[in-house]
Amino acid sequence: MTQSNEPTYLRPALRTALVSAFLGLVLTCVFVGLVWLNDRSESFVGVLSSGGRAWLVSHGSGIIVDKVAVNAVPLGAVALAVGLVVWVAGRCLDEPLEEIGPFIVVTAGTYGTIAALLSVATNSDGVSTNMVRSAIGAVLVSGLGAALGVARNNGGLKALLLTSTWFSEKTKVRAIIAAACAGILALLGASLALFVVMFVLHVDRASDLWAALDPGAAGGFVLAAGSVLVIPNLVLWTASVLLGPGFALGTNTSVDLTGAHLGAVPGLPLLAALPGPGEFPGWIFTLGLLPLLAGVIAGWRLKVFGGILQRIGLGIVAGALAGLACGALIAVSGGALGPGRMAVAGPPQVMPALVAIGVLALGGAIGGGLGHYRVDRAHNSPTGRPRLWRRYKSPSVD
Secondary structure (H helix, E strand, O other), rough: OOOOOOOOHHHHHHHHHHHHHHHHHHHHHHHHHHHHHOOOOOOOOHHHHHHHHHHHOOOOOEEEEEEEEEEEOOHHHHHHHHHHHHHHHHHHHEEEEEEOHHHHHHHHHHHHHHHHHHHHHHHHOOEEEEHHHHHHHHHHHHHHHHHHHHHHHHHHHHHHOOOHHHHOOHHHHHHHHHHHHHHHHHHHHHHHHHHHHHHHHHHHHHHEEEEHHOHHHHHHHHHHHHHHHHHHHHHHHHHHHHHHHEEOOOOEEEEEOOOEEEOOOOOHHHHOOOOOOOOOOOOOOOOOHHHHHHHHHHHHOOOOOOOOHHHHHHHHHHHHHHHHHHHHHHHHHOEEEEEEEEHOOOOOOOHHHHHHHHHHHHHHHHHHHHHHHHHHHHHHHHOOOOOOOOOOOOOOEE
């Protein structure tokens, strides 16, 4: 009996790509089908084509309708697509995988090929998607999902990274990455909290918008799901406001810490969180300290021992890395939403990243300096925790 020379990663990689694409297409076709229940002007084949385009849009393809480009990426849909690949990869891998790189490459290549072919197949004279963007977006989504799926299957992301000699032997690298993640979570968490507060303050306006749309049962589900999928975009827009550059929602409009200058906006209920037009009170500028505080948290969370100058330097690196990551996310959160004024929506692509890197790096330096005392005291403490004071002991009679 001859043994097969087939690589152990090949079939799981192909299954991961094919099953993930199939399940994603089913979900988007169901989503589009619910819209079709309210307006049955499209044939069943047309519903399938629209579902395929919706799947491509969820991977960042953008879409052109009657020569009008809509290239904003719903980041919630992207996260859902990545999560689906992670889940499928975990089901397709029976045991820990050694050939991690080839598995990711085959999964991403197959998935990207499916997206490119689907883009060509669903294009028509009036509606089309960009084949190159479709393929690139699908490769990135599936590659990230496959990597996270393998990490989950191999005992977790940390365990997988520790199998790399380069990563496992670089204590400072691990500390910087962990601290940067803390800074990212701090800034995005603050942005989410501010967005929720603004939405709650204007929930009556959101109710009025929902009532005006009158979407019905099926349409209401689609509207609610679509709103959830764009929440990450709106949170990142809020982060851009905290950083200073703000965002636009139409040409010649802006929302930043100085005020809101908007015209007519789309009737999406979540946009009820937008502030009223006009200049903001002076105290609003204090919100600009939140990104600096996120950098301080990054520097404070550094778990390394050394002199204060070394900790300040590592804090700067951790803060800058957190700022770069947040800036990259903000850069992809905007895009054209429609014709005319709506061709400009979202934050600037470059300025938020530059500000985030500088502000969080400064915060990282402050946090690193403050954390020097905490870590050194913890290192010298019998309990391994910092002691901020010492109990007074009276002199011995001896």
